[in-house]
Amino acid sequence: MSKASEEANLIIEKYPQKIGGYYLMGVIEFDKQHYAKSVEYLKNALKCDIENKAGGFIHYFLGKSYNEKSKDWFTDFIDNPIYNFDMAKFSFEKSFEYENYPSETIKELVKIYKKDHYRMVNILKKAIVTFPENIDFILQYSNSLGEINKSEDSYNIISINANKLKSSSLYYKAGVLLYNREDFANARLNFEKARELLDSNKITSISILNYQIANTYYKEQILEEALGYFQKSFDLIIEDNAKDIQYMNIDFWFSAFGIISILGELNKTDTLKDFISTIPFIKDSFENFDFSGEFFLDTSNSFSIDYEFYNNKCITALDNLSKKNKDKTLLGKVSWIKFLIYREQNSQENCLNTLREIMNYDISIDNYLFEVLSQTYYYCINEKISEKNEYGHLIKSLISDLESYNSFRNNFDDYSLNELIDWLFSDKNYQAIINLKKNFTSVQLDKSDSWFEIAYSYNEIGDKKNAQKSYEHYLSKNKNSTAALNNLANIYHAKNELIFVEKAIKLYEKAIKIDTSDKDLYLNNLSSTKETREALIKEKSTKEILEKTFKRAIGLLKNENYFSLESLYNFILNLKRDDDFQNNEIPIEDDYFPSLMNTNFSKSKKLKESWLSKNYIIHTEAFDNHNVPIYMINPYLYDAVIQQRKIISENDIPPKWLEGIEGLSVSKLEEIQYFNILEKINKINKKYKPIIERDFNELVFNHLVGNIKSTIVLSGSFVELILTYYLERKKHFQIQYSNSRQKNLYDCNLFDMISFSEEKGFFGKDFFHLTNLSRVYRNFIHPGLELQNELNKGKSDLCFISTMEIFKLI
Template identity: 40%
Template sequence: MTNKVDDKYKIMIASAWEKYNKKDFVGAKKICIQINNDFPDKLGANYLLGIIYLDEDKFIDSSKELKIALTKDYEKNAGGFINYTLGRNYGKQTYIGNENPLYDKDLSRKYFEQALEYEKYPENTITELHYIYQNNYKIIQLFKDAIKKFPENLDFVITLSDIYLKIGEVDNQKKVLLAVKNKFNSTHLLYKLSKIELSIKNFEKSRELINQAKGINVNPKSEFALQLELANIYYSEGNINKAKEIFFDNFNKEKNTDNFWFGLIGVLMCVDNKDYDDFTILLSKMEITKQFIIDDWFGDMPIYFDSSICVGIYLLENEKDVIKKLNVLKKRQTDKDILGKIELLKYSLYKNIGEETLCLNTIKKSIKYLNTYHYDFLFIELREAYHSVFYNLIESDKSIDDLIIDLSAILKEEYSFRKVFLSSLEFIIQELHNQKEYELIIELYENFSTEEVDKLDIWFEVAYAFNKLEKVDKAKYAYHKNLRIKGESSALLNNLANLYEKEDKFDEAIDMYQKALSLESDDTLIKTNLENTLDKQKKMINQTHKKDALNKIFLNAVELLKSENFFTLESLYIFLLNCRKEDDFDNWNLPIQNEMFPILMSTNEKKAMELKNNWISKNYIIKVEETDEYDIPYFQINPYIDREVTILRDMVSEINLPQEWLTGLNNISIFQLNELNYTETSKRIIKINKKYRPLISRDYNELIFNYLVGNKKSTIILSGSFVELILTYYCERKKIKKVEYKNTSGKIIKKNLYDCVLFDLISFIDDKKYFGNDFFPLTNLSRVYRNFIHPGVELKNHLDKTKSDLCFISSIEILRKII
């Protein structure tokens, strides 16, 4: 009987796992519930439910099921897997809107460590603890135990050796690798041993090991990496001819891939300074393609041997030494094709080390040498280079005049570049507008046709610049262009109205002010402009056709009613109804003292005064010069609004308006601010020193606002700017005046704190481990911000809410780490 029961259980739990593996969570859960009813002492159903709920981000339900499973683990066979899953449950981070209520790094660590106490547990438990631990020696012990527990896991051996290398214990690194060398017979392991021997200049042994690795390598894609390492050994040994021979062979095999760089640069560094023929022959055979341009790193990465840990491949020498040798070669060349290719190589090398200004200079020279042909991808790189230099100058508050004049000159000369540059023009113009560089805006604008500018959203900035330069006709033309293409906006209508008002064209100006108020009824500047213009017009009306003009004003005011909110319409309706009941009401004229407005409007005094002033500004009512016998002022009520208010009020009652229209910015609620710990964080910011407090407070508030209203690009840009500010504050608080870190090529970068940009600060903080190992908010922010600060990248990669959320969460995490 017992065997039959066990067989039934095994069949059911196997069926549940099968449905789970097919992503049929509903079917799997249904079977698990039945199992719990039929076999209440079995843990399998609870364990599987815990996994399913974790996949569904139902963290509380998952934890509940897993803990039940743990109580049923009578024989202690499954506890390692259950604790591992609990560790994942408490350690999983989610985005705002579906936060993990159980998220607790300490509890996550506790469960992972408890998993280690069992005989059996998932190998990934080691990986998870590796991410959590920050002490290198604790990590070393973790992997020592893991290698004993999982002797077939090559990744654990490689990782442990890398940790020893990281802390400078090369002897221990070597011991770890040698201990399992014969057992694994691994390409990756032999490769690492070869690197160790090379580091102590044991060239013969290093070469022997790399040849052994070549002999057993089964991954054709990684063969070039082994060849490169063999060439590096010969180069380091001083056997330059042999090294050059291998680099030559490597280049020829990889010349049609991104890996050509390693062979090409290897040959360059091997040639004698007096004879560059070997290198120039290779260069002359290369076609000018995007292959010359690097994006993230040289070569077709990542490279793997026979483990799941990738191998880093580097140039033979650092970029600056390579550039020096290219400059020596350049002096000996007259062939424009070779010179153009040399500048292209330098461009990519400069790009990789972040030398934006030198990038710009070299790509310009390359295009100059190669001007016989048109390569669109070079113009794209030129655009990105200008964009980067421009952005850096803005960020560092340096003059951009020379850059814009230089850019304008090239735009005038190169039609192909103008086409490519259009995608960046909008960003540049808007930044120049922010910097109030009106002459530079026009300098750039005049390089493009009207049809080209129509494709962008810059007519407003162009019009504003023309107006500031007192070119009124051109300003009006540009504003009207913007009006036809983008439609009405309060700012545009106000600015255009100002131009007409200066020309004493009051009707046009008033019409535009009123339209602006219909879009932005609380804008005090527009109200003031309208009031001033109305005052001027009234003086003119007093001289000629006062009655007709006033009638026209009243008719114009009727159109504004359509933009009023429901409260205002209802207040108007009640006001008109009550006014007609007054004994002194005569042909839409009525003496009204301030105390009567709340009664006539059926609202409180404060709101009544707001409505009164608003209605006067919109000509719903006009205060005239006459008073009654008690010195109470008369008000003339717009006779045309009565019928329109009734019509609109009836329309509102008939139309079922969408909820979103009624909600608007009210979506920003106290509840949402509390979820973001806004009040608590703001109180902490108040405690920051006077120098940084107003800047951090301002940027924090703007970041919160843009995130809550869903401005994705603004959130990403503000996240980068905000983190740069708080990292600067953090460094200054720690008395750090100079920043020093190693870049990806191992070069030490030194900068004054105030000269640092976001990438410098993140690199420095990460290099010094001030926030611990692998502080993901820094790297996440750096990656997304660096990718999407440039429009060119955004055109290739979709910017979605996930990336915006990632930047926002990272920024808040970094802020909390600091304050």
């Protein structure tokens, strides 16, 4: 680029009155994103264009310089200090006035006037004169004519140019226009001409054209011809799939529906039975099923087709076949085909009934049956709750299926379980949640992240014991949930026992520290619980309280880890050797605890706090003559510790498991929410989970070890991956946003997916800001930018944090 700039400047010096040098520098500065400089050079070029021969090209680049907001199509947005849409529009229109101008001028004007069809007609009418072989312009001109109700002109311009240019795209478009007019015979002729012009390797496109030809025959009730072309379309895809087992093209389904409908009409039951046996019943052909197809002919722009399902005819043919057969495998396949049709009709209850039928047959398709059945139950119940309709029969049916089919219970979709419980919770159907919960393992409920709703539901139906257990389990994984802390504290308080009241106080105090928004509620609960504690203390003598407290404390020993247990053992043995240890009481200075426990000061401090909270030791509030605090040791502790050590010894647990690994920083991982995020990743479907988990671990590893640049690059890659997962899960397989062409999801880059998600408003107003952080700092992979801006840990950390926030939003 620098060499080109030198040469262009030499031209300007040698020929200051000529266009060439200024024009070249204008284009060069534009490519370097120096838009103001580009405009300056281009204006000089315009002044030199005395003969008005180059103005079309000069004005085009002026328009681009005013209109540009990003470096190029695939990278991040940057500020253009001279961005001015009106000036851009003016420049493109001036370019269009010249005899010679680039075809890109038309493309820019089409973007600007895409909603003004009359203006589009005028622009494109001139465009196809200037660029008579530009098929895209002819197609756009025809579409614009159709938008202003000039259907005959729309067809004529396509027909004339199709014969002139011998274009498969134009013949196909002519066929579609004639098909929509119900002129099926002439539509067919055009589809045939389009097919004849295609290369034999364009399998999908040829298959779709055969499919369209079949539709024209079917509409005319020429059934045998229609059947033949549907079969050709079907066979092409099936044969092509056999060549490439890595990719399943599921477009064969639509020809299959046509074949099934016609064979049903012709009463060819045996032929229909044989045909169904040729359909590949594998997970990919169902999981990735879509209702609209995209294909290419002889232009860079794609065509899309709205497939015919022939729903009623298909269902009738399949029902008649089912009545005449008892083969369970065949009946299972028939039900799967009906499921696809019902899903296209968005008839969820029919989908559900059909899937329940399939469970009685011998074709589950790699557990896909149980995944989709889980989802369909969720969709049905969700729909009923949203419409405020009765859904008790669906809950009863779901529980019956879970109890009857172990495979269904074991393979129930985690995400569907989470959503289902959420919807029941929003409808306050607490008993249904508990009935459902009883059919799943703790592992499944962990993955569905449903323990809070389960605990709340137990409490609402009066089962306090299970509510307590469920809240405790939930808090073991979500330590800072203030709602759970408060609710569990309420349960502890209601027990009216001092040990639980003390626990309740600690939980309320923790909730207050974490969340100030509900501080008044927690303070009121805390005050009430402290009053209860005082009443309990007054109610019983100190000796009785201590006796019960000590005995209850012993029950906690079984939950202690090996390090804590050994520290207790050493602590008591050392105390017993001390002459000051009398009647289970002894004065102990803080500095003396480490040597008694045989550990360091930091660990001894934590152990001491833990033992005090569990009543293994108690501060008597008394002091000796040297002002050293006196502690009481739980009198039952030593025997209980001996017994617990015996149990461990008898179970022969390996020492390394018991002792743990020094230096393992769980707190560091908790700080970046590693475990919480990993739990969420475990809910992702089998297709994406291994890749997302791998990339997440690589990103976290590089962040933890301080690999700054790797963290930045991997952040951008990770965001792109999880957006791909999200959009596919939401069935957005075709991506298009303002001023862009439609793309397959897998062909999209990070910018495409962010722009599409932002335009659709999937994640709210903060989404773009967070994503922008990841994308901006990802630019530091370019050495030039790194030389201009310091690459440091602060920027890397900001990028990593933003990526985690994006993942949580998704």
